[in-house]
Amino acid sequence: MSNPVPIRRLTPHGLPLAVVALLIGVTPALSQAPAPGRYSMQKTDTGIARLDTQTGEVTLCQEKAGDLVCRMAADERTAYDLELDLLEKRVETLEKVVKDAPEGFSPRLPTQEEIDQTMGIMDRMLRSFMGIARDFGREWQGEEKTPPASDPDGDLRKT
Template sequence: MKPAATSLLRTWVSRARSLAAAIAAVVAIGGQAAAQSAPDAENGRYAMTPIPEGVLRLDTRTGTVSTCTKNGAGWACYAVPDERSALDAEIGRLQVEVEKLKAELATGPTVSGKVDEALPKSDQLKKAPPKVAEGDRRIEIPLPSDQDMDRVMSFLERAWRRLIEMANRVQKDVSGKI
């Protein structure tokens, strides 16, 4: 599920819970008021609850909730948006999407990524193993190339020069301090 859809769904759920709590309060208070003073002509269709902005009206036949406020021309009632229907529509859409994704997964592995088997490791710098001659079962060891020998010789020459230079410095330091 996408993060934006999840956030939207959580918002709708929290609003739906708030609306349900308000409706429950209206029904509880309205039920008491209707039982006490509902005239037979009205049949207790509307349950009214005072709120700071005016009155909260519950239609007991249809379940719609409206806020009624007094303005300059009189009272006006506006239906509170029914978030439950929007929430149900979004839940239905998400269920269809989940079923579609499950069907895609069931058709086969189309995702590339981690596999169960480890990939073979290969070392490009590793030399080939020694060859075994077929007839006499001898191991053949390849000789180093001229380039390999030149590299080894230059390394040894540099190491020997550094060793001699170090010995000369030690000798000068010792002879100067004695």
């Protein structure tokens, strides 16, 4: 039969030592090499190919006057131009819809009556919710329910 291991409590001086020991053990894990960057560069006969590791996009780059100048590959440029054309057509269509919309369709702010109606609904809903929460708290503590403070029929749709 094995002897039970006595449980020891950390002394006020032991806690800082335990923290230091923990940090020493964690430091090697934190000092590992960082994750590779977003772009990967590869020298080619005509310059440098830059690979975007997140999107897979390849861009051709050349050094000019001490700067690295990058241009999209032809097929990517075509796809970019196509997407740009589609977006421009969508904007034109939306602008036309707004321009040609009937008078009643134009956006407007709510009237004061609509705001008051909405606030009344929200007030009744929140009061009802708070009553439920209060009843739940009382049930939790063993007390009886209280009658709701809101409308007796409980219809929140009334204004």
